[in-house]
Amino acid sequence: MISRVIEWMDERFGIVSIHRRILRRPMPEDISYGYCLGGMAFTFFLILAVTGMMLSLYYVPSETEAYRSVQKITEEVPLGWLVRSMHKWSASLFIIFILLHTLRVFIAKAYRKPRELNWMVGVFVLVLAMGSGFTGYLLPWDQRAYWATEVGTSMAGTVPFIGEYLLHLVRGGPEVNGNTLVRFYSLHMLYIPLSISAGLWMHFHMVRRQGVSKRL
Ligand code: HEM
Numbered sequence: 001m002i003s004r005v006i007e008w009m010d011e012r013f014g015i016v017s018i019h020r021r022i023l024r025r026p027m028p029e030d031i032s033y034g035y036c037l038g039g040m041a042f043t044f045f046l047i048l049a050v051t052g053m054m055l056s057l058y059y060v061p062s063e064t065e066a067y068r069s070v071q072k073i074t075e076e077v078p079l080g081w082l083v084r085s086m087h088k089w090s091a092s093l094f095i096i097f098i099l100l101h102t103l104r105v106f107i108a109k110a111y112r113k114p115r116e117l118n119w120m121v122g123v124f125v126l127v128l129a130m131g132s133g134f135t136g137y138l139l140p141w142d143q144r145a146y147w148a149t150e151v152g153t154s155m156a157g158t159v160p161f162i163g164e165y166l167l168h169l170v171r172g173g174p175e176v177n178g179n180t181l182v183r184f185y186s187l188h189m190l191y192i193p194l195s196i197s198a199g200l201w202m203h204f205h206m207v208r209r210q211g212v213s214k215r216l
Pocket of ligand 1: 034035036037038039041042045098101102105108110111115118119120121122123125126129200203207211212213214
């Protein structure tokens with residue numbers, strides 16, 4: 001039955017050839033599990049995207065409603081606690097697997113020519129992933145979230161000359177308040193994921209173009 005559906009789709013859409021083009025790649029013979037770490041990071045990125053889309057159906061990014069909406073997700077929405085936990089755990093595992101992947105790439109010296117640009121794109125994605133964690137931390141809008149953001153953003157104020165301007169830019173005003181929450185929510189669910197997706201598109205394009213490096 002499934003193969004008939006695939007055949008039907010393939011006749012009209014060419015799904016099998018797309019699959020072949022994307023997934024079938026020549027790999028070095030002595031590949032190790034270390035080469036799966038980037039793929040694991042990507043898997044957690046996908047889980048984050050799906051669970052984040054589910055959470056956004058109930059989360060309300062406002063000073064008066066945010067805390068209550070997170071409580072509602074955890075206690076009242078069916079399986080809300082599970083989706084929220086999956087999102088939180090995947091966020092930590094996403095960063096852990098990016099770091100392990102970076103370590104594997106570093107040990108293999110795969111940052112050398114011709115992969116320097118891909119290393120740089122990787123660093124860009126890593127910074128964005130950390131930004132995603134930082135902006136997401138504020139969203140529960142509880143004491144811990146508030147003070148972590150208060151301390152984290154105050155560092156922007158210490159930059160010479162433009163510190164005060166930067167602080168206002170990050171917080172949406174002189175202090176952490178509802179403006180900061182809206183700003184962080186927007187960064188967390190739109191700007192950062194889109195930028196990570198664009199970065200990963202470049203990353204995978206270069207991996208496909210150059211192939212993965214051989215083990216040392
Ligand atoms: C969301 C983050 C990331 C994802 C999903 C990701 C995914 C991948 C995947 C699937 C590969 C091919 C297989 C492999 O070598 O694991 C790869 C290769 C590579 N990645 Fe990443 N990556 C990420 C972040 C980074 C970072 C932070 C760096 C470096 C700072 C980096 C540098 C590289 C390089 C240089 C290669 C080529 C490795 C080789 O040819 O051996 N990546 N990445």
